[in-house]
Amino acid sequence: MNDVTPTREQRTAALEGLGCKRKRVEDIRFTQGKGNYVDDVTLPGMLHGDFVRSPHAHARVKSINSEEAMKVPGVLAVITAETLKTVNLAWMPTLAGDVQMVLADGKVLFQNQEVAFVVATDRYAADDGVSKVVVEYEPLPPLIDPFKSMAPDAPVLREDLAGKTSGAHGPRKHHNHIFEWTVGDKELTDAAFKKADVTIKELISYHRTHPSPLETCQCVCSFDKVKAELTIWGTFQAPHVIRTVVSLIAKLPEQKIHVISPDIGGGFGNKVGAYPGYICAAVASIVTGKPVKWVEDRIENLTATSFARDYHMTTEIAATKDGRVMGLRVHVLADHGAFDACADPSKWPAGFFNIVTGSYDFPVAHLTVDGVYTNKAPGGVAYRCSFRVTEAAYCIERAMDILAQKLGMDPAELRLKNFIRREQFPYHSALGWEYDSGDYHAAMRKMMEVTDYAALRKEQASRRAAFKRGETREIMGLGVSFFTEIVGAGPSKNCDILGIAMFDSCEIRMHPTGAGIARMGTKSQGQGHETTWAQIIASEIGIPADNIMVEEGNTDTAPYGLGTYGSRSTPVAGAAIAMAARKIKAKAQMIAAYKLEVHEDDLEWDIDGFRVKGLPEKFMSMKDICWAAYNSVPPGMEPGLEAVSYYDPPNMTYPFGAYLCVMDIDVDTGVYKIRRFYALDDCGTRINPMIIEGQVHGGLTEAFAIAMGQEIRYDDGGNVVTGSFMDFFMPTAVETPHWETDFTVTPSPHHPIGAKGVGESPNVGGVPAFSNAVNDAFSFLGSTHIQMPHDYWRNWQAAKNLGAVAA
């Protein structure tokens, strides 16, 4: 025999489990163009739907005439609100407890709102049909500025809400008011401000932007009249939720709805909600008896489905003169557009914005959020962040810099002085959260050391002096950001969507040959779940990751899950995987004990199997146990080896990180250069470092885009002026900076494998780092706060306003 017994290291490496930079399973098909995305789904006789959309931001719809459209060759139907009323679907409920028009019912409330749905034999004919539908509008005054929403004479947007003095989240103060949400202790906070040596107050706005994944929202709906079953292929981040929503609003039995999310070309929060296109395609399929495809184009995507942010945050901090924070007061004016279609857990109208105390030990805080209607597209999705966490992180991180400036302190020093200390965890924040774990000082100090922060500040000082002497026209900014995220929604005690608790799930079924399949309630949109989920199982039960197939996105086969968004997959589903694997392992131990003829307690786990304590030669591998599970289980035990776990997390997880952006800005042109960007992330246990780094690169690039130019902007008439990739900033490889990544590891104490989630951290922490860099660059010229996005033109404007450039 030539066999060499593999070492423990070799056996561990063969599993490609936790911590392994395992290459992705998905890439084999994606690099060959063999992915299967929704628009790749073609069914016999399939029809195509396309929308007639409103050119007006606010108008009464006087009439819709589809006579000419119906004469277009290939056009089979034109669906309007009147058609939808016959099946009670002209309006649909939103995830936020509001209702939304599926097709314009008497009025349009934002530009590009869906007015009619033309169904034709191909996409060209549908488009021809759209151009022939004649809609008569009576324009009404548009309401675009959220600060004017609650003016006494503001136009009434939502006539359907006339007389309703309360909504899903309590009383309404005005006809354009949606909700007021209050957290914290007002009296104690007011008292802290009275006692404070120093206070700051600033309106910090986070502009409206859009997730804009490269694949737009789309679906194929196929209704089988004989079986009365509806199958929907769609770009859904949460397929089970879509199934339940469709069942509830279309009154179809849930077992007769099959929702399939095939490969998804990026989501970033855009693909959580239910959109009119899905409803119209489903109704069109029921009406015509044929499958109907709806594919959004890019302009539709940017202007009609799910904007993000649009938070206007008046922020105040009270502090002592030596820089200790005493209280935080924030009022948010939240622009929700025409319908409140935010994709938040149902009881959270402003998401988890109450994480706004950030990484700092604020003794008291008080927060109010007013949501208002405007004539803009609905949405308010979590664009690569847990619900409203990026707004909160931007708010506090900008405010801490403003405070540092007022105190004449270094922003990093101010943060170090006020961080929650390691020994304070689990930490109860003034606004009600229990932070699970962290070592903020260590992360911050590592960032300062690696980047040689002190030397950068010295360089900045000498360059400022040179600028003042007229020797250079370039200014230098250091953007410090230290964020704490709150992800992994969430515990059933406070998180649900339409009454369904926000658990997640995993079902593992092992096959006789030592292979297996894991089915999940989550749905990857590029996160690489097929790769990483198998790694968790590999480490838990000692079967190589290559032998585990991961399946997601089919509601008929997957256990019910709440889907992938808000960095919840690893904290919630990742835990479900470990728990299901542990059930497998527990049964495996009983089988091994029986086969090795010892008591279970006499066995110990050893990488890929069980060993009898003290008798190293008596070993049974997991692979052999899988075989035994199908032919020789202990008497009385059921054969087979499978388990399912529905995991209700006991708490959220709180990833954190320390970022630094070094930027130079030419005051005469506003052109900036990102000289260096360093990102230290602590996401607890690291499952696949290669994928984590990839997530950080991608999230930072989106943060860069948002902070430096990416905006959904409306003119005074309510026209979207950034409705294509020509005007909506999409960084290419040329503009995108080089990213430096680093990490510390502080495991979550309540997660089975200690993982916290990472996908959204770089967006949450990145935006304030960029914005603080710009603001830091200009601060010595006398500015305290410059609003995002910081594109060249706005930088030049800022320089001009500060007198650095001749007007």
Add this chain to the structure above:
Amino acid sequence: MAKTRISMKVNGTEVEGLVEPRTLLVHFIRENLQLTGTHIGCETTHCGACTVDIEGMSVKSCTMFAVQADGSEITTIEGMANADGSLSPLQEGFRMMHGLQCGYCTPGMIMRAHRLLKENPAPTEEEIRQGIAGNICRCTGYQNIVKAIQYAAAKLNGVEFKEAAE
């Protein structure tokens, strides 16, 4: 609308079809030829997801009519694997360097990189970044795409690939 007969060579195979004069090449490729690896991301020539190789040039097939491609020779992502079905150096590079996440931009990105390496077999990082500036990726931040292309260039040039330090 009246249809026109067109023929072309796609991935080495002669194909033909009937199209309207307004039919976009990307729709002809995806729907008539059922080669769905070529994607549509913006329909305004900005994102590059629809990039194919036509007569030795990178072309965004969402902004070309199918009739304009009549008689030409086209390579799509489906024609990129090695003859034995294994991953080509570029495809392998994207996998090894984690140059993709959702995979939606990947076919266009690989097609553009393929032509870039024909134009410039040993590009610098700066030349790669400029060379793929017509292709948008929303997931990766490009850093690993640059490495993937460097990996493929090294392999095609028969030299050892050295990954740059972070």
